[in-house]
Amino acid sequence: MTVEEKLGQLQQLAWSWDTGPGGGETKDVEDAxxxxxxxxxxxxxxxxxxxxxxRIAVEESRLGIPLLFGLxxxxxxxxxxxxxLAQAASFDPDVTRTDAEVSAKEARSNGVHWTFSPMMDVTHEPRWGRVAESCGEDPYLTAEFAAAKVEGYQGPGKGEFTAKDRVAACAKHFVAYGGAEGGRDYNTVDVSESRLRNLYLPPFKAALDAGAATVMASFNTVGGSPRTATPTP
Structure with a gap:
């Protein structure tokens, strides 16, 4: 592989909607x-x-490496x-496991390999715009639901997410995204080591123990350090 091809494997473009680089520019995606x-x-x-x-990626590129489709x-x-958030209010992890199992079957039958879920950002901030996508304020409950959702998407017992009725899960957002100051999305987070390890990290351990295939970095800084540019929690 050339350096350009290696870097290309790290690039993700958006096919539709303005949610990432190249959103809606389908010709650019095809050319890439x-x-x-x-x-x-x-x-x-x-x-x-x-x-x-x-077909373009497999039949027309030099190396023929298949693409990964995420949604x-x-x-x-x-x-x-x-x-x-409503599922978490049931206090029943089987609720979210069933959601993930059904969602995986439907998504995979439509060509999706990878979902950007579960979101396991513990938060105490009701003003935060993404609180509805979280499980709320409790790290234990969030961890239980995170593991259940990963199992639902990928299969039980660190299941094989390449099966035709499964998708790869993505544990997000690493880490402390739900602690944004003032509830302002992408805002800075300033927490102690104790709070980081006891409040924000346990759900990620649970998701990874359940076999989560991928992890998404958060968009905030923690203690002044961007989460996308540091190898440490």
Whole structure:
């Protein structure tokens, strides 16, 4: 592989919607796949679009490496389940496990390999705009639901997420994203080591112990250090 091809495998472009680089510019995505400068694609689903783009990557690029298709499948794909905060209010992890199992089957049948879920950001801030996607303020409850959702997406016992009715899970957002000051999204977070390890990190351990395939970095700083640019918690 050339250096350009190696870097290309790290690049993700958006097929539709303005949620990432290249959003809506489908020709640019196709050109990147053809040139071997693309590893994954956000917000693409449906047999027609996903199969056509996959053929370009496999049949027209020099190395023929298949693409990974990801989508935010948060509380349902075609079937809509209650928001994660409402599911957590049930105090029953089987609720979120069922959501993930059904969502995985529906998403995978539409060409999706990878979901950006579960979100396991513990938060005490009701003004935060993403609180509805969280399980609330308790790290134990969040950890239990995180593990259940990973198992639902990928299969029990660190299941094989390449199966035709499974998708890869993504534990997000690492870490302390729910502690943004003033409830302002992407804002700075300043926490002690004790609070970080006892409040924000346990759900991630639970998700990884359950076999979560991937982890998404958070968009905030912690103690002045960007989460996307540091190897330490």
């Amino acid at each position: 796949a053809r040139a071997g400068r693309l590893g994954s694609v956000l917000s693409i689903f449906g047999a027609k679009s996903s199969n056509a783009l996959q 935010d499948v948060i509380h349902g794909f075609w079937t809509t389940f209650p928001i994660p």
